[in-house]
Amino acid sequence: MKVRRRSKQEGEAAPGKAKLGERNRQEAREGIRLGLPVLIGYFSASIPFGLLAKAGGISLLEAFLFSALVFAGASQFMALNLLQAGVAAGEIILATFLVNSRHLVMSTVLAARMRENGPEKAGGEPEKTREEPGKSGEEQGETPEVDRSGRPGPARLLPFFAAFGVTDETFALAVTRKGRLTPLFLIALEVTAYSGWLAGTVTGFLLGAALPAEARASMGIALYAMFAAILTPELKKSRPALFLAAGAGIFHTLLGKLQLFSAGWNLILAIVLAAAAGSYFYGEEKEE
């Protein structure tokens, strides 16, 4: 809805801005297209949530609100467990904060990527390709000075929506996108993923118990298959991609064995450590 209104406004504003409206629609369409596999994955992943919520004596409305307002899988499952165990709400909220504070890192990366692209200009500008690993950003020249608050009216609100939908999965997809990363693309991607999460929650609550066990279990592979499908073409293209991904997997496995931090932070640490190691090894000498 937002997308439509905004692009219409811009389309009417001036003939030169019509291109920007067209581009916004393209961004939204691309976000939806890339969001579809997440929708499938989330639909499958949230069916157990609806099912467990029902088993735990939570109402359909409450289960729906969990998914609609929190929209963070791990912490929702955790909350169900803790509720069952009779843990107080305050403690559950604190635990949720600890689990979900990792999104701070993901939002930082996404916000930085968006800034890197500079302001949205009215059409005509060639798309910048995201740097391949092993190449530095220096040859790309200076990033233009951008002040986010310089955006026109409604566009100012976009980051508030974009922020709500940041999850491990939308993050992974958004950050892998070549070229520009715009708020509209991100929001379209997130809304698509979100609708899968909501639909799965309700479906799981109402019908989950009726699904055969094999069908429920087999959906567990969906999100991993999606990650693998994003990663595989990259492995084909660049050798550093393989080392970076494998390194992160090894770090993640080791951190899991060490059990020093929570699972959510192990994930973040593995991502950041492997990327830092990559910058160290591929950073300087591989520059062309």
Added chain:
Amino acid sequence: MPELLLIAGMAVVTYIPRLLPFLLLTGRPLPAAFKRFLAFIPYTALGALIVPGVIEAIPGHPWISLAGLATAMVIAWFRGGLILPVVTAVGTVFLLLAWLGG
């Protein structure tokens, strides 16, 4: 009702960390080293999201999980796309589970 308060509280503490960087990160250009670091994040994120979690994707059936992952990778390698690999992987796992009798 206490559940609704709990949900509201969880919603707030989940939203704040997601939002803050979007509000705080404005202005100055990013250092080149940080941009290079950002360029590596997609690959490390995907690696860490897949490994080691995929082993537990189908609880109690690590080999079926790996077979599902391999199916997705083979399809993605030769055909590309996202939906086809995902659907094929789920189908493969379903057939293997059904064949094993759960």
